[in-house]
Amino acid sequence: MTTVLKTENLRRQFGDLVAVNDVSLELEEDEITSIIGPNGAGKTTFYNLLTGVLEPTSGAIHLWKDGELQDITDAPPHVVAQSGLSRSYQITNxxxxxxxxxxxxxxxxxxxxxxxxxxxxxxxxxxxxxxxxxxxxxxxxxxxxxxxxxxxxxxxxxxxxxxxxxxxEPTVFLLDEPTAGMNPTETKEIVSLIHELNEDIDATFVVTEHDMDVVTDISDRIVVLADGAVLADGDPQAVLSDERVTEAYLGSEAV
Structure with missing residues (x-):
C-alpha cells in the first residue's frame, strides 16, 4: 500500500507552548483515517501545518505526487493545494x-x-x-x-x-469536522457521501470529528492526539478500547 502523506517529527511551538509535539505519521492510500482528541490536543494546528497555513518549528511533511513522496514542508497554502492536499473547514466557505x-x-x-x-x-x-x-x-x-x-x-x-x-483533484482530502452543526438526517447523509467518495475517487480521506458514532462508522484507522503528541494509533476497536484513550478523550466532554 502506498504512503500518500508522511510527517516526520513534526513540531510547532508558540513560545513555551508545544501545540504539536514531534508527530510522525504515515497515511496510506484508500484508508480513511480519523484524527481525534480532546480540546487543545493539537488537531487544528496539525491540519494548519499540513496545509501550509502554519510553518513548523521543526520536522518535515511529504506528500505523494508524480509517483513519489515530495517535500512540502515549507510550501505556502496555494502550492500545497496545487500539489494535491485539499481541505474543507468546519465553517462552510x-x-x-x-x-x-x-x-x-x-x-x-x-x-x-x-x-x-x-x-x-x-x-x-x-x-x-x-x-x-x-x-x-x-x-x-x-x-x-x-x-x-x-x-x-x-x-x-x-x-x-x-x-x-x-x-x-486531491491526493489527500482533509475533512475538518464535516458534521459540525448538522441535524441527524444531514449527518447520516454526509457520512454516506464520505463512504461513496472513498469508493468512487482516487483520494485518501483524513477526518477530524467530534461525533464518535461518525468516527466509528467511517474510520479504517484512528489516530488520537493528546497534548500535541500521538497517544494511540491503529485499528478503531483497539484504539477505542485503550484505557489511555478512555481517560484522555472519551472521558472529556468534547473533542
Missing part, C-alpha cells in the same frame, strides 16, 4: 450569490490556473463543463446545480464545499 454550478466552475478554473472569466469559459469549454458535471454528480448536487448557495441548507452547503475541495 462558498460564494453565496453564485449558483452551485458557478461555485464549482470557479474552483475548477482556479485549480487549472487559467482565466476566472466564468461565463466565457462555461460557454466555450466542453471539458470544463464535463468536469463540473462529474463533481456535481459525485456530491449529489446535479438536481440543484442552478440554485444559488444563499438558498441552501447547512448540509447542502457542506456538500458544495466538498465539491469545491474535490475540484483540485
Amino acid at each position: 462558498v460564494f453565496e450569490r453564485l449558483t452551485i454550478r458557478e461555485n464549482v466552475q470557479v474552483a475548477r478554473i482556479a485549480h487549472e490556473g487559467r482565466t476566472l472569466d466564468i461565463r466565457s469559459r462555461a460557454a466555450n469549454d466542453e471539458q470544463l463543463n464535463a468536469d463540473v458535471d462529474e463533481l456535481l454528480e459525485l456530491t449529489n448536487l446535479t438536481d440543484m446545480a442552478e440554485v444559488t448557495c444563499d438558498k441552501l441548507s447547512h448540509g447542502e452547503k457542506r456538500n458544495v464545499e466538498i465539491a469545491l475541495a474535490l475540484a483540485i
Whole structure:
C-alpha cells in the first residue's frame, strides 16, 4: 500500500507552548483515517501545518505526487493545494450569490490556473463543463446545480464545499469536522457521501470529528492526539478500547 502523506517529527511551538509535539505519521492510500482528541490536543494546528497555513518549528511533511513522496514542508497554502492536499473547514466557505454550478466552475478554473472569466469559459469549454458535471454528480448536487448557495441548507452547503475541495483533484482530502452543526438526517447523509467518495475517487480521506458514532462508522484507522503528541494509533476497536484513550478523550466532554 502506498504512503500518500508522511510527517516526520513534526513540531510547532508558540513560545513555551508545544501545540504539536514531534508527530510522525504515515497515511496510506484508500484508508480513511480519523484524527481525534480532546480540546487543545493539537488537531487544528496539525491540519494548519499540513496545509501550509502554519510553518513548523521543526520536522518535515511529504506528500505523494508524480509517483513519489515530495517535500512540502515549507510550501505556502496555494502550492500545497496545487500539489494535491485539499481541505474543507468546519465553517462552510462558498460564494453565496453564485449558483452551485458557478461555485464549482470557479474552483475548477482556479485549480487549472487559467482565466476566472466564468461565463466565457462555461460557454466555450466542453471539458470544463464535463468536469463540473462529474463533481456535481459525485456530491449529489446535479438536481440543484442552478440554485444559488444563499438558498441552501447547512448540509447542502457542506456538500458544495466538498465539491469545491474535490475540484483540485486531491491526493489527500482533509475533512475538518464535516458534521459540525448538522441535524441527524444531514449527518447520516454526509457520512454516506464520505463512504461513496472513498469508493468512487482516487483520494485518501483524513477526518477530524467530534461525533464518535461518525468516527466509528467511517474510520479504517484512528489516530488520537493528546497534548500535541500521538497517544494511540491503529485499528478503531483497539484504539477505542485503550484505557489511555478512555481517560484522555472519551472521558472529556468534547473533542
